[in-house]
């Protein structure tokens with residue numbers, strides 16, 4: 001679906017007199033953060049200017065349904081805005097993103113939050129200007145709900161926050177139906193963007209001085225499976241590698257079941273693909289993996305992880321869910337065993353959280369919350385024992401790094417991330433910001449490293 005809309009021009013005219021401000025509240029994952037940058041780009045192309053949390057006119061809530069407390073957060077914030085609506089202030093509210101694709105949420109908004117103006121499902125950006133126009137100019141007083149999932153939107157203006165790193169979506173949706181996950185229900189089936197459009201966007205970013213890009217998708221290594229011709233994720237990576245100006249290429253997330261040897265070879269031979277691979281494990285036990293519908297076993301995961309670890313200087317990160325329904329202590333021990341064997345540099349760990357509408361939500365679960373918390377604590381402890389040893393191996397070595405800016409805690413120091421995604425702090429000055437430098441690691445401090453720029 002092309003982003004072409006005459007409503008944009010009409011709202012731009014309106015804003016010349018009214019100067020309306022917008023505020024975007026983003027919940028959830030990097031895909032949502034990327035979508036919010038696009039919504040900001042659309043709003044600014046219509047003459048809206050960024051405002052604060054309390055003084056804006058257009059409030060856009062980009063929602064997530066993966067974490068349970070996101071619903072409470074959304075409804076709490078809506079309640080606060082209701083007071084401004086009652087006072088007849090010029091306030092418009094749009095709710096977009098994954099949560100709106102769930103029937104119980106939609107029913108709740110229609111019943112108890114009738115002051116909301118627009119509710120859009122995922123992949124609805126191209127009609128956002130029209131719906132906003134209806135709310136602002138036509139004063140439409142009924143909630144407009146539109147759900148046009150399974151489309152692909154191109155040419156959406158995007159407002160990047162960062163000057164040197166940018167994320168680019170390459171594939172939307174997911175076909176995997178892991179039993180705990182709501183994403184395939186709310187983001188639809190896999191739709192790959194055409195390589196020409198992706199490469200055009202990245203060339204443009206490079207010509208605007210961007211050095212690092214993050215390719216995004218729920219499952220990036222399914223990229224191209226929906227094309228008639230053969231075009232794969234490794235082929236796309238090779239094309240991006242050729243773009244002058246781009247120096248670091250990251251991607252998130254691949255699925256272990258689709259991680260083939262050709263991708264490993266492209267990473268190994270690349271000068272730009274980061275030496276950091278996110279390989280979501282979820283559980284280290286084959287039976288639990290089967291119940292999760294992950295389509296790999298403990299042994300297959302370990303074999304893949306060990307192959308990846310043969311790439312020089314590579315670091316691995318992962319996601320782990322503890323306390324999946326009826327997970328036994330022995331099954332949890334398998335997860336700890338994989339963590340010990342692989343030695344991840346980063347672990348995003350979660351206690352299993354039930355999402356209504358998924359297969360796992362109907363599974364019997366005798367594991368108590370206390371047991372789940374205890375497992376999370378033990379996993380965290382093990383990870384914190386492994387991490388310093390991995391960091392220590394980096395001390396004395398040199399790594400490529402994009403200087404991102406000043407440290408938030410010490411304005412004499414600057415920060416950046418190595419290709420392995422390790423945060424490093426070092427002495428520098430403002431002229432280094434946005435440059436890719438070599439840095440020698442001097443010491444490790446668990447969550448960050450200290451280093452010196454090599455001249």
Ligand code: SF4
Nearest residue numbers: 174176177178181183
């Ligand atoms: S691969 Fe599994 S966990 Fe990831 S988005 Fe798809 S269904 Fe969810």
